[in-house]
Amino acid sequence: MPHARTEELHRPPDTPREPRVGPWVAAGPLVRAAQSGDALALGDLLDLLTPYITRLCTPIALADAPDAVQEALIAVFRNIGKLNDPVALYGWVRTITVREAVRVARRTARETPVEHVDGLPDAAGPELASDVHDVLRRMTSEHRAVLVLRELEGLDEKAASEILNVSCGTVKSRLHRARNSFRKAWTR
Structure with missing residues (x-):
């Protein structure tokens, strides 16, 4: 089994690091439970994700950030069953959120x-x-x-x-x- 330090040295330098501690790792059991139909786990997961999604949407969608946050949360809700690896939650949510924020910002066409x-x-x-x-x-x-x-x-x-x-x-x-x-x- 490789030592953690050795594993870190062999990681390509341009690979974004996923968080290994904190709420994202703790989300793994929530993801699995939500995927199996546990509505309470899905609610807890969405509560956990909302501050992060809001932080991403605010500078992209600006005044329409609440709409973008809602759209991103809906997309996560609808597609949680398609997430194969709960550890990939962070990157998966980021991708959905940024795409939704851009889509909402374009739709409102308030750009100068x-x-x-x-x-x-x-x-x-x-x-x-x-x-x-x-x-x-x-x-x-x-x-x-x-x-x-x-x-x-x-x-x-x-x-x-x-x-x-x-x-x-x-x-x-x-x-x-x-x-x-x-x-x-x-x-x-």
Whole structure:
């Protein structure tokens, strides 16, 4: 049996790490119980997932985040039986959530390109979180999604491309444009 440290050294460097402790590992029994029809376990699982799903949806779907969270939870509810490995719950939920958040943001079509907005926030102001939110609001949902996956979730381009269901080149291009748009909007 390989030593845990040796196993960690042989993991490819660009493979995103799944959490091995805490609520995600504890979710394994809930997933199995929910898959076997236990409604209480499914409710507990959805309660466990809601804060994480909300954290992902908020910067992507913005004002429509509650709708995106609801859609993601419905997708998890409907598809929990298709999850083969409960340990993969974290990545599986992330993929569903980001796709739903982008879909909801597109559907509402409330996006304003960064280049056409005046009066952007001052970077030195005391409301930094509000300023960041304001700049993100002016970006497309695709750009917000790729920023969330790279900057908040720490995923590489390959993992982000799988979640977004686009090519690696598309992710790189969107990331480049998103970062440039963010910088331009921030420094104006």
